[in-house]
Amino acid sequence: MNWLESIDRNVGRWKTVPGLRSVAKRRYVSRFLNNVDDNLFFGIFDSFDAAAASAPKSRPLGYDNDDSANIPYASTITPHDYPAVFWLNQSFHEGLQSVLDLGGHLGVKYYAFRRVIGFPPGLRWTVCDVPAVVRRGRELARVRDPDGRLHFTEDYDEAARHEVLFASGSLQYLPLTLAELLDRLATKPRRIVVNLTPIHDSRAFFTLNSIGTAFCAYRVQARERFIDEVRARGYVKRDEWQNPGKSLHLPCEDGYDVEHYSGFCFDREG
Template sequence: MDLSHAMQGAVNWLAAVPVVKQAGRRASRRRFERNRDANLFFGVFDSFEAAAASAPQSRPVGYDNSASADLYASNIFPSDYPAMFWLAKSFSEGLRSVFDLGGHVGIKYYAFRRTLSYPQALIWTVCDVPAVVARGRELALARAPEGALHFTDRYAEASGFDVLYASGSLQYLPLPLSQLLSDLPRLPRRLVINTTPIHATRSFFTLNSIGTAFCPYRVQAHDSFVDSLIALGYEKRGEWENTGKAMRIPFEPAYDVPHYSGFCFDLKA
């Protein structure tokens, strides 16, 4: 028998022993609670509220705090390029308004303008929690004097926009995208969705440690996510994998997401 295979089998057997498994879970939970600079997950829950209730009391729950408002830089990552393709296509087709759902302080507006040719009449509105919106407006005074970048903390303002863009944000919302859209008087013409955790078969919640806070985290099953948007009158134009970005929940291998996903949907005429 191959020695390395035998050693791995022994490790797997030992990890399955109840007392060892419990000790490993406690150690993983301690690391999760003390995390300051990683993106970690813990637990599986049936609802957003249950995930929030499991959060340690040592830090805030959610992004609505000053520390979380200062988390991200305006960088372009390899996973951004499929979404950038659809945004560029949107601008070339005459679409002029973008509702950036969960766009933080406008990080993708600043990042993408280094590469994309923004139309002169562009309106780019970021929707996020109040603390993040306040920080975004403050930064925009110096960084976006051209006046195309706006902020709101109200989902309802997405009504009638040409493009709803959501990058790495749907997982943090207390309601699914289909429900948010169904409440709008006028649906956006195009949905560009990126870096979203989509599981092959399961819909569930976990708890995410972002270092500054703990966040309930939504994961949706592929078919139910796609079908919920088709039911609103959308058709899927594209789908892609964000390779290199995965989600692992300690001791819950059936709930791991091997890669995040992106989509483009257009509202049927």
């Protein structure tokens, strides 16, 4: 590792060293712009639209393109998944049989979780995602899901026809908040399971995410406000957990790092 690579990897440590902060920032920006397979973040913005508008034109914006739709996310269960596995399994034991998987890509969690959860015979699992992902997901499901329980949609409002709303690593990419999505629904899901979501202790902000194939506007929510907004839509918080090892680092920005992502289970009151 040469000295420039060392600065790049340890950019946060050089913030107070005269001259090195600007060198480190330039190095990180170059790495961000030319990223191939890391998950990188840059900048602070006041809105989702402002973050999106800042994206360089060298790559697509968001996941609605073939390269992003074909990112080979592994259909395996990680330690981060187990709280969500527990609450989904509990949901099925309670008789709930329909899941709207918000931002579920190609059905990654459906394929992973079916190996350890006894899915009910009448299960309907619907992934809601962008058009390019939906097209590819349907193609793969014809081969990978012979039982035909996995479905795809581009319509957020489909959540009104499902008993469980599941969002794993997706709320941060949406142009609307979970509370705003719930406001759209004539019938709200009985249970909401959220996982792998960047929740800051006190700050709500937007940044730009480089995923290698594209740049994405990225939402970070403040913990208390996030919970209060969901409660105000008629829900009670049943559980909350941390996702250790999953974090967000913003070089050259003080106080914006998220040390661990978070998960929640909410139940509709009554």
